[in-house]
Amino acid sequence: MASLSLVNVCKTFKNGQVAVKDFNxxxxxxxxLILVGPSGCGKSTTLRMIAGLEEISSGELWIDGTLMNLTAPQKRDLSMVFQSYALYPHLTVYENMAFSxxxxxxxxxxxxxxxxxxxDVLCISHLLDRKPHALSGGQKQRVAIGSAIVREPKAYLMDEPLSNLDAKLRTQMRVELSKIHKELGATIIYVTHDQVEAMTLGTRIVVMNSGVMLQAAEPKVLYQNPINKFVAGFIGSPSMNFIPVWVERREDRICVEFSKNRLFVNEECAKRLIDGDYLGRRVYLGIRPEDLHETGPKEQELKLNVEIKEVLGSEILLHGKIGRNPVCARLKPDFPSEAGKEASIFADMNRILLFDMDTEENILYR
Ligand SMILES: Nc1ncnc2c1ncn2[C@@H]1O[C@H](COP(=O)(O)OP(=O)(O)OP(=O)(O)O)[C@@H](O)[C@H]1O
Ligand SMILES: [Mg+2]
Known part of the structure; x- marks a missing residue:
């Protein structure tokens, strides 16, 4: 297996479109390694440059200490699995997998x-004699993954390899991929839109936006300590709530205020807000749906005007407004609430984040 290094890698397409900027x-x-980010942010382009399918405009790609910019794709010893899998239609599943x-x-x-x-690992043993036209989308996708696995290359590059599978198969394949990663000791670079895949599979997640890498960190770190509002909003589902608030000093404590609500922040937040000269200014309060609770101290109470209640079985999602701000809360299923009514929820003030209005940087970033 292999280690890879990207140094100031850029991609500008012939039409002038800048797809990747200074990727390190x-x-x-x-x-x-998981690559995530909104559609068009440059994930596939990054992967294709590593694979050698797309020329690197400037910068360096190193694999195991060798500069690879000009090495032909087939000589890089990498296996790529695409979202749209390419199988040879005239060959059986067995022959497809054996081909390389x-x-x-x-x-x-x-x-x-x-x-x-x-x-065996991919549960397609019974399909080995079939031709691709006689397979479902999910089965084809597993054959494509199988063709990549048998190669035992230096590294695997996977571009949304599970996107065509149904929810159950996806979960099953996610577990299998995790096992394959452990068993083969494989280096994997993996693009996905799926939050759960990113959080559970990744040893590290890279968040990209508009061709720029914003943050690379372990899933837990990314979740708890996002560098800015974009990363905070992108990781986690449903997304973090963002509410514009005023930072004030009241009763000799520091609080954030918005539409008749007042929340006192903890000591660490207070210190950061004072040090950053935020008193009397506006910031974004960030709070995740799971950090709004059914019970809590009176001074952490918020009144949510419930608009929609989603019952998911093990939990409920309340969507509504606090003042004019849209807010979502994730609560226990027995929490008494209904659409059109007001619900009392409580903010976990040790879990909030605060973001600068102008730079959108995380004021509490460590
Ligand atoms: N051959 C090309 N010529 C010009 N522009 C391109 C080309 N391929 C991709 N782009 C542009 O480069 C940007 C990055 O594309 P890329 O395919 O890497 O995005 P992505 O993050 O993989 O998106 P998605 O999640 O939709 O797959 C996009 O704006 C896209 O339109
Ligand atoms: Mg893509």
């Missing part, structure tokens, strides 16, 4: 072992 990242051997090994003159017995092993 060291990917360690055996890392499961055949062209490398791997011994027949070794090919057979690897193909059957991969088919």
């Amino acid at each position: 990242l060291d990917i360690k051997d055996q890392e499961f 090994l055949r062209v490398r003159n791997v011994m027949k017995t070794e090919i057979d072992k690897r193909v059957r092993n991969a088919a």
